Amino acid sequence: MQLSSRFTIAVHVFACIEIFKNQYKITSDFLASSINVNPVIIRKLLGQLKEADLIVVQRGSGGANLAKSAEQITLLDIYNAVECVDHGNLFHFHENPNQNCPVGKNIHSALDGQLFRIQSAMENEMKRITIAEIINDIKLKIRENDPSEDSI
Amino acid sequence: MQLSSRFTIAVHVFACIEIFKNQYKITSDFLASSINVNPVIIRKLLGQLKEADLIVVQRGSGGANLAKSAEQITLLDIYNAVECVDHGNLFHFHENPNQNCPVGKNIHSALDGQLFRIQSAMENEMKRITIAEIINDIKLKIRENDPSEDSI
DNA sequence: TTTCGTTGTAACTATTGATTTTACAACAAA
DNA sequence: TTTGTTGTAAAATCAATAGTTACAACGAAA
Numbered sequence: 001m002q003l004s005s006r007f008t009i010a011v012h013v014f015a016c017i018e019i020f021k022n023q024y025k026i027t028s029d030f031l032a033s034s035i036n037v038n039p040v041i042i043r044k045l046l047g048q049l050k051e052a053d054l055i056v057v058q059r060g061s062g063g064a065n066l067a068k069s070a071e072q073i074t075l076l077d078i079y080n081a082v083e084c085v086d087h088g089n090l091f092h093f094h095e096n097p098n099q100n101c102p103v104g105k106n107i108h109s110a111l112d113g114q115l116f117r118i119q120s121a122m123e124n125e126m127k128r129i130t131i132a133e134i135i136n137d138i139k140l141k142i143r144e145n146d147p148s149e150d151s152i
Numbered sequence: 153m154q155l156s157s158r159f160t161i162a163v164h165v166f167a168c169i170e171i172f173k174n175q176y177k178i179t180s181d182f183l184a185s186s187i188n189v190n191p192v193i194i195r196k197l198l199g200q201l202k203e204a205d206l207i208v209v210q211r212g213s214g215g216a217n218l219a220k221s222a223e224q225i226t227l228l229d230i231y232n233a234v235e236c237v238d239h240g241n242l243f244h245f246h247e248n249p250n251q252n253c254p255v256g257k258n259i260h261s262a263l264d265g266q267l268f269r270i271q272s273a274m275e276n277e278m279k280r281i282t283i284a285e286i287i288n289d290i291k292l293k294i295r296e297n298d299p300s301e302d303s304i
Numbered sequence: 305t306t307t308c309g310t311t312g313t314a315a316c317t318a319t320t321g322a323t324t325t326t327a328c329a330a331c332a333a334a
Numbered sequence: 335t336t337t338g339t340t341g342t343a344a345a346a347t348c349a350a351t352a353g354t355t356a357c358a359a360c361g362a363a364a
Contacts (some may be wrong), residue, residue: 002244004153034253060361062310092154101186106293121277141258214339274305
């Protein structure tokens with residue numbers, strides 16, 4: 001099972017905010033058109049990112065901006081903000097193992113530590129990558145593929 | 153979004169096979185009762201594990217056994233066998249970013265490398281853990297909590 | 305103070321995938 | 335040929351994501 005697309009959509013949102021902030025007002029319609037999803041999906045996502053203090057959204061007049069510099073925002077921050085993982089656990093344990101079976105009774109506690117190690121390995125890697133790096137990569141690709149986009 | 157419970161159920165299956173193989177015939181009903189799910193769920197899961205050459209299942213007479221030693225089976229082997237991840241990708245990309253937007257056009261290729269690094273970190277950690285270790289941990293817990301289970 | 309574009313949110317639908325359940329043919333050994 | 339299993343199909347249920355419409359609340363600017 002794959003993780004939801006909210007995470008990659010959120011990264012896309014950050015990239016648009018940073019890259020277009022001097023040219024356009026970053027509304028949910030603007031973002032929705034770049035990402036190609038319904039504006040309401042974006043507004044809900046922006047709500048989660050705002051809740052996590054990663055962005056600021058103007059009511060009324062409209063527009064989203066980063067709440068801190070792109071160097072200070074990691075992929076883990078974004079992941080934690082939008083991926084609703086049950087109690088922070090990536091792995092889903094089957095609910096009711098038979099407590100009368102020695103294995104059923106002990107599997108959970110025996111496995112928990114190892115699953116935590118695996119999840120931590122993933123999260124530590126996410127923590128190392130900032131959206132500033134991602135945005136930089138995107139800008140490089142744009143200059144490479146579309147030198148005409150001189151404003152970026 | 154969490155991964156499916158098939159993975160932890162599969163680990164539970166391996167633990168039962170190894171721990172009870174000298175006492176009981178390991179049928180899908182036996183496993184289903186320890187795990188507390190429907191036997192058909194187990195039979196489908198056993199099918200995936202068999203397909204990946206991790207276990208052997210006797211038709212007719214019944215019973216499952218490991219296809220190789222527990223030291224040779226890693227959590228990654230099990231994960232790959234049962235977690236149907238699209239093209240091996242943990243992360244789900246939103247389908248149709250706007251190709252007329254410089255960000256929409258380049259986000260995918262710019263992000264792919266980083267997502268691969270994250271996923272690899274997780275998979276490398278999984279590769280380091282064998283089910284022999286897990287089974288050992290479970291046996292320790294059993295002796296700790298139920299010294300009466302002398303047969304284990 | 306009215307208008308305008310926008311956000312926040314509710315309500316509903318659709319879709320996807322996991323999970324459960326019943327049923328039964330195929331199978332192998334006793 | 336009986337018995338206990340596995341393999342598998344089909345259908346039902348459930349949960350989460352994803353998409354859509356609608357509209358009140360909001361803030362700035364006319």
